[in-house]
Amino acid sequence: MIAYVVQVICFQAIFLAVYYLLLRKETFFVYNRIYLLLTPLIALLLPFIKIASLQTVVPVEVMSVMLPEVVIGEATTSQTEHTNSFVIPWLSIYFVGVAVSALFLVIKIRSFINYLSFKRRGEHIINVPNSTEAFTFFKYIFIGEDIDTLSRKQILTHEQIHAKQGHTWDLIFFEIMKIIFWFNPLIYFNQKLISTVHEYLADQKATAATSKKAYYEELLNTAFGTNNLSFTNTFFNQSLIKNRIIMLQKSKSKKSALIKYVVIVPLVLAMLVQVSWAQNSEQKSSNKNFTLIVSKFENGNGLYSVIVTDSTKLSSNEMKFIKELRDDKSLEINDIVEQVKNKGGNEQDGTGPNILLMMSLKESVTKLAERYNIKAYTFEELKEMRKGDPSFAASGIYSSEEVEVVETQEELEIPFAVIDNVPTYPGCNELEGNEDKKTCMSDKVSKYVNANFNTSIAKPLGLTGVNRVFVSFRINKRGQVDNVKARASHPDIAEEARRVIYNLPQMKPGKHNGEEVGVLYSLPITFKIAE
Secondary structure (H helix, E strand, O other), rough: HHHHHHHHHHHHHHHHHHHHHHOOOOHHHHHHHHHHHHHHHHHHHHHHHOOOHHOOOOOOOOOEOOOOOOEEOOHOOOOOOOOOOOOOOOOHHHHHHHHHHHHHHHHHHHHHHHHOOOOOOOOEEEEOOOOOOOEEEEEEEEEOOOOHHHHHHHHHHHHHHHHHHHHHHHHHHHHHHHHOOOOOOOHHHHHHHHHHHHHHHHHHHHHHOOOHHHHHHHHHHHOOOOOOOOEEOOOHHHHHHHHHHHHHHOOOOOOHHHHHHHHHHHHHHHHHHHHHHHOOOOOOHHHHHEEEEEEEEEOOEEEEEEEEOOOOHHOHHHHHHHHHHOOOHHOOEEEEEHHHOOOOOOOOOOOOOOOOEEEOOOHHHHHHHOOOOEEEEEEHHHHHHOOOOOOOHHOOOOOOOOOOOEEEOEEEEEEOOOOEEEEEEOOOOOOHHHHHHHHHHHHHHHOOOOOHHHHOOHHOOOEEEOOOOOEEEOOOOOOEEEEEEEEEHHHHHHHHHHHHHHOOOOEEEEEEEEEEEEEEEEEEEEEEEEE
């Protein structure tokens, strides 16, 4: 969102710079009005325009199901140092700003309502007693009774043009913009510029049937009364008098000067290129933090997996995507990280995923991903792109070594979330249901690792404090552990983790659609080394 706001303000600043440098002094007031109305909208919409040809696909790595964390010895969450960082409540600040801006508008409206008390039924010209004010609000013209007859005639001609051309609508548009984008100073400047153009337009029409000299002399000689309401067109605006007189004396711009408006075309094209480049850059950055993976199996079933390394850095679309996924109860999402926390596992240290969701392959998820422009990567794409940047979100639970992705008829790997019958650890055979068997397996694996992991090798290596190892492995269709990968702060620790996991006992293999299949797992291990 912050990136979007910065882009909008930058684009609007460029548009205003073009107006101020090239168009402000031209007498094409109608075109200037259109320019000042459209360019803020263009600035708001440009960041949403996507040019696919300027974006590239970014590689990601494969992922697997994460078992609850194994804690060896006395390593607990309380022993891990945490830093609570202050998060600025941007959303709350924004809504406070909206409320304050809306309050200011309400105050202005209440002040304006006092003038309506002078209105009589059927009248469009409203006389304001004991006043020299003159302004227009939609089709109503408010004019002070103290203004002399000659001046009154010229002023009414001027104000009737404001009413006829609907200038109030422009000002109301910017009042709304000022509420929604109260933090953008350029909106206020934009409103001031278009208010000036309104006066130029009315002066231009009003002087068509009278002497320009007499008209601007009247501007100088009349009492300067003003109501300071930003959503009305005021005749006696002291700050504009000088500019209005200059414009009245200025010769009509040559038609050749219209070429200046053509500059907006390459300007918008340049902005589109910048937006596409930024989207590409943001996509690369996002893929380092967020990855959606789709696994499709030969029997027609499949799995969607979402992995996030830092939930505080999600884009607006990614946050909406995850929220709608979780709100859809029909998906039966398996929230792996939450399960780790509920089991008493430690907080992540920045090397593991922050969010890990798994769900069955459904059309509703596909459509949701398309709506939020989120790319889902297949295993085939992963195989081709895994040699790329290793810092993406889905690589967080793997070592830097090449990951073997097996998806053949002989050895089909089925993720835990969709399998009919999960692999069964010895001693868990009597249990029914995947969740009970998974819980039993987690407990058995935890006890096995605690009993067999040799933590004494850490001291000679100079390792102290809390250490974490991330292990990935597969239980193949024969119930054997293979394809073990590990990542740790030292290669010897990773090798010890591989040794322990490779020595896990023979298990009853998982089954899916009546066939024995391989199942992927990952396992975080944490232990503390006394200093």
